[in-house]
Amino acid sequence: MSRSTMPFGRFVSSAAVLALVLTAAAPAALAETAVLLKNGLIHTESARGSLKDSSVLIVGGRVTAVGPGLTAPEGATVIDLHGRPVTPALFGGVGFLGVEEITEEDSTIDAVLKLGQMHPEFDPSLAFNPDSIPVSVSRADGIGFALVIPGSEAGRHGASGSSSVAGQASIARLDGRSPLAPVALSVVIGDGGALSGSSRAAVYMLLAQALEEARNPAVANSTDVHLLTPAGRRVLRSVVTEQRPLLVAADRASDIRTAIEFATREKLKIIIQGGAEAWRVAPLLKRAAVAVVLDPLDDLPASFDSIGATLENAARLNAGGVAIAFSLRDPDPHNIRKLRNAAGVAVAHGLPWSAALTAITSAPARLFHASAEFGSIEVGKPANLVVWSGDPLEVTSLAEAAWLDGTQATLRSRQTELRDRYLAKVRAGAAR
């Protein structure tokens, strides 16, 4: 059953009209097509803020105008949004999208390198599969980009694990294209040091040695035992010289403090990932201009590293002037669509609504150097945006249409196919 023939309950008339118009627009020559999305509530995530009764004009895949009172150029497709919200395409968080198909099936996972050695050169995004089912499922909920990171896993039963320096992180795009070049180096602190010889303290020791190898050719060329391969040294050197951030997974307040001190000493840029207790060191984070990528749903002492976890983490960090972005803690890709619900929960616990939207759009785009493509609706940028049935942070709202890289994206997935097949059976009383 296609969207245009499907009954829509209480949204029936407007949603059906929207779907019909979009269907008609789809096959046209896209590069030349002009689309005017009019009469919407445009959350631009730019200095212009949120614009009521406004329009977005997309010409040749780029946003060419945003604001009230726009007129459609000759031949443009005009879509009346009837006041619906429009946001930039959402960030899907930090994890294994496109590099993991089924969590329990190792053969479908390319995120984790288990060579038992430090390989900063490891780039899991080379394995990114745009046809992975979680990619289309996430796109259907308005997600346009995500950060693909290497996984970390302690060795078990004598097998090698990964390293506390896990590898490189890259922005994946949900429009079929391959990921962007790596933007950060993933480092894991905590976990009882399971990835660093059983002590979290050793992360700094190992990292300092690796940095020395990367920076100092004399050390690299010596006959001493080395932590890094020549390729690893080159990558780590480029991280340092290009000031690419270390994405440091740490929850405990003391770990965050120590990581910041280490970074200051080594002149490294860092971003904290996880940060369950980050609110406790908010002034330090602000002073050091360190951003936190956090899960707004963390509120239990899942480990001794997160005794101070609270649903107010996001609100307190934001109030303390710390830049925040959101990611679910779980790196598995299947349900990253829940991130916008988590943003809504942060609002229910004190975060201003606009800051919550920022944390899943423009903030991660800025942090991970993807602002040229993602995170805002601004003139000159490619159209990466979503039309919502209602408040995008609300659990009862759905993505109704999306443009990714300037093209109207399909919101169908294997899951919508399953739905339509069995919806018909249930309606006929024949699901048995």
Place this chain on the structure above:
Amino acid sequence: MITRVALTVLRRGTIVALGALLGASAATKASSPWDDPYPSTYHASPSAPVLIRGATVLTGTGTRLEATDVLIADGKIAAIGASLAAPGGARVVEAHGRWLTPGLIDVHSHLGVYPSPAIPGNSDGNEATSPVTANVWAEHSVWPVDPGFSTALAGGITTLEILPGSANLIGGRSVVLKNVPSVTYQRMKFPGAPQSLKMACGENPKRVYGEKNTAPSTRMGNVAGYRAAWIEAEEYLRDFKEYDAKMKAGGKSAADAKPPKRDLKLDTLARALKGEIPIQMHCYRADEMAIMLDMSREFGFHIASFHHATEAYKIANLLAENGVCAAMWADWWGFKMESNDGIEENIALVDAAPQSCAIVHSDSEEGIQRLNQEAGKAIARGRAAGLDITPERAIRWLTANPARALGILERTGTIEAGKMADVVLWSRDPFSVYALADEVYIDGALQFDRAHPPSTPRSDFMLGQPATAGAP
């Protein structure tokens, strides 16, 4: 049957002393002390009457009442109506614009058995040493200190079923708890709520035991494993029946009769066969659920609900026709091959079948805090698929339907006069991401009050922890 057998055993000797010890509490109930040697010591906290005035009430019976008063007295729902008078000493709560629902019930929780912090010393949810451990009781693993109980309470959870994990084909007995702070689990134990038996289909048992190179290692091995266990239980029942018959006959026959050796594993399975212990069955795939339904007919037990049931939508009519509930997530899927067909419309499609019993469950210390939001997602997906789902209908997924699956619907799960006053006052429409439980009542006592949070943590574990200083 087992109850009667147990009494026979009691009469014969040494165990009488134990029976006498338990006699005081057992005397108040019709059943035998053998029914529960670890009896509930739960007592409702004393509380003054409460009049909640002018709320939008979702009763859990499929009805929505606007601007309605609900009076709570003596731990029960005393009256529902307009302009109710507050009895002397009553606390009056002005609730205009707010919503009142029955307390939420989660049929699938591992709080206490897999508590926070999740470290090996606390990991007590799977007795993964044998594929059939019907002898273990989850309640003997429950750590009441788990901080997850109070965060669940803040999400409106008043009752929850704690299950053993799904490593085993037959994992053991569950326990139903009232979500009140307590040093012992017995003081949380829902008085009179039946224990259930946890069973598991599919990948978990075959993976756990297959990796140990023991049976089962396949799905067919799983089914053979359940059947062997049920056959043993049938023999056990038959032995007790023969023994009972000899005792009844009296004379030499009774004098010579030797009671069969009691076996904890077979006690549980035999009770399930007698219909005294309902089955809660972890099962994802539609085809496997259909196999389990056949097996329940082969041996004559009742499956109360399939848990997780990510493919329940494919057999929504079959489940409804068999009177089996499906306890589901709104959107979890893909973590295992058997959950790869999970869709966001699952709950709504299951609910759409006539005589259905759809339940929203969590299986998660995070999800249990926001079951209302999970339902909100399912409502939205259902509506987009053209299904008309009202709030008064959807609330049953979290209240009356789980109460039915747990066998406690006569006592809780709806807002009806005479029922336990387990209710939640929400700041607004509970199916919104912005809704918060303002007040949570359990048996009429205010157990959570967002406006007046406790000055110290409820959980002993959180007490005196510097990291919580300043946290709510």
